Amino acid sequence: MPTYQYQAQTRDGKILDSTIEAINLNVAIDTLTSSKLKIIEIAPLKFNPLGFLNAFRALKRESVVMMTRRMVALVKGGLSLDKTLTVLQEQEEDPKLKPILSQVLHDVRIGSSVSWAMSKHPQAFDTLYISMIKVGETTGDIGALLERLANFLERDLSIRQKAKSAMAYPTVILVVSLLAIGGTFFYIMPPLLGVFTQMAVSTANLPLPTRAIFSLANLTKSPLTYLTITLIAAYYAFFVCPYLKSNSGKLKYDQFKLTIPIFGELHKKLLIAQFCRILSTLLGTGIPVVKSLEILKDFSGNEYFKQRVIVPLIDGIKKGQSMSAILEKDGFFPTMVQSMIAIGETAGEMPRMLARVSDFYDKEVVYALESMLNLVEPVMIGSLGVLICFILLSVFLPLYQAIINMSI
Numbered sequence: 001m002p003t004y005q006y007q008a009q010t011r012d013g014k015i016l017d018s019t020i021e022a023i024n025l026n027v028a029i030d031t032l033t034s035s036k037l038k039i040i041e042i043a044p045l046k047f048n049p050l051g052f053l054n055a056f057r058a059l060k061r062e063s064v065v066m067m068t069r070r071m072v073a074l075v076k077g078g079l080s081l082d083k084t085l086t087v088l089q090e091q092e093e094d095p096k097l098k099p100i101l102s103q104v105l106h107d108v109r110i111g112s113s114v115s116w117a118m119s120k121h122p123q124a125f126d127t128l129y130i131s132m133i134k135v136g137e138t139t140g141d142i143g144a145l146l147e148r149l150a151n152f153l154e155r156d157l158s159i160r161q162k163a164k165s166a167m168a169y170p171t172v173i174l175v176v177s178l179l180a181i182g183g184t185f186f187y188i189m190p191p192l193l194g195v196f197t198q199m200a201v202s203t204a205n206l207p208l209p210t211r212a213i214f215s216l217a218n219l220t221k222s223p224l225t226y227l228t229i230t231l232i233a234a235y236y237a238f239f240v241c242p243y244l245k246s247n248s249g250k251l252k253y254d255q256f257k258l259t260i261p262i263f264g265e266l267h268k269k270l271l272i273a274q275f276c277r278i279l280s281t282l283l284g285t286g287i288p289v290v291k292s293l294e295i296l297k298d299f300s301g302n303e304y305f306k307q308r309v310i311v312p313l314i315d316g317i318k319k320g321q322s323m324s325a326i327l328e329k330d331g332f333f334p335t336m337v338q339s340m341i342a343i344g345e346t347a348g349e350m351p352r353m354l355a356r357v358s359d360f361y362d363k364e365v366v367y368a369l370e371s372m373l374n375l376v377e378p379v380m381i382g383s384l385g386v387l388i389c390f391i392l393l394s395v396f397l398p399l400y401q402a403i404i405n406m407s408i
Helices: 023-032 049-054 061-076 081-091 097-109 114-119 125-140 142-198 208-221 223-245 247-257 263-284 288-298 303-318 323-330 336-346 348-405
Strands: 001-008 017-019 038-045
Touching: 001 023, 017 023, 017 114, 017 223, 017 303, 023 038, 023 097, 049 223, 061 097, 061 142, 061 263, 097 114, 114 125, 125 142, 125 263, 125 288, 142 208, 142 263, 208 223, 208 348, 223 247, 247 263, 247 303, 263 288, 263 303, 303 323, 323 336, 336 348
Parallel strands: none
Antiparallel strands: 001 017, 001 038
């Protein structure tokens, strides 16, 4: 995104020299004037190292969640949307989100709706977000809709953070293991091989662990190895990636993810929890079932789940069938979920029942993840210990053997 360097005067006469990111020059000027600044000079910045580095940073989900929560407070405090967006843009610290808010504010001031202005930035505001804002604009109760949206985003973020936190320790162990292997092959073994050569120790007479490590070390230095890795990477980039991005490839890959032992079941629970949580939020705002499912279809990232569950649901409900009956025929959802949805349909409490299912599966996901990691962590630690022991044996056994031979 372009960066502009400006000099401006505040209301108390202070001169500011700073920079601002914006879609174009008009948006930059509009943002500065809305901040009660008198522009003296403004021009595009030719090169901004920080802006160049920021281009490679992804927009933090936490920033969008916190911005939404602040938006709820401001709207419920009686501020207009124009003033709310102005305050949010001024206070936003995320360098990725701030220019997006500037563009949204600019579009709203020239007559666009908030939902339309936000829809131009899918990297920050997804289909669910836009739909909730649009419903709030239609009903005139955007404060309540924003609060529901903020609660949903916070819940979703909480589950994601718990999953990341649970995976942190095994990831550290895996990185340490890879560093230990790489350091051994590239820095420890080559000098040792030279030492054994000078000592006139035949490779055939070396202990088995040492010979195995030397063979792997020589393999990592072989041009054939690098050629093989290059060919595999090229095949993946030019053939596998395009196929996985195609509809058929994505469908098969997403289906495969659900068949992986242990992880497949965990992924299925995540999909069910997300389905129930989003549908509960949408139905609770008064959006019709079919429209809610269409929004959910656009929001879901699993192509197999879309085609296997959501599309048949939309088609069946349009034909007059109940959701519980369709899910029972499909067989993807467990019996407990089908029963809860059936009760919700009968009692007219579908959002509340879906929220309960979502709460249950959120806890199930966290529990399953923690249980799995409690089993994986000892295995990883044990594997790392065996690896280090193997490396130490490969280094010290030949030295011990050489010392024994010298003493004889």
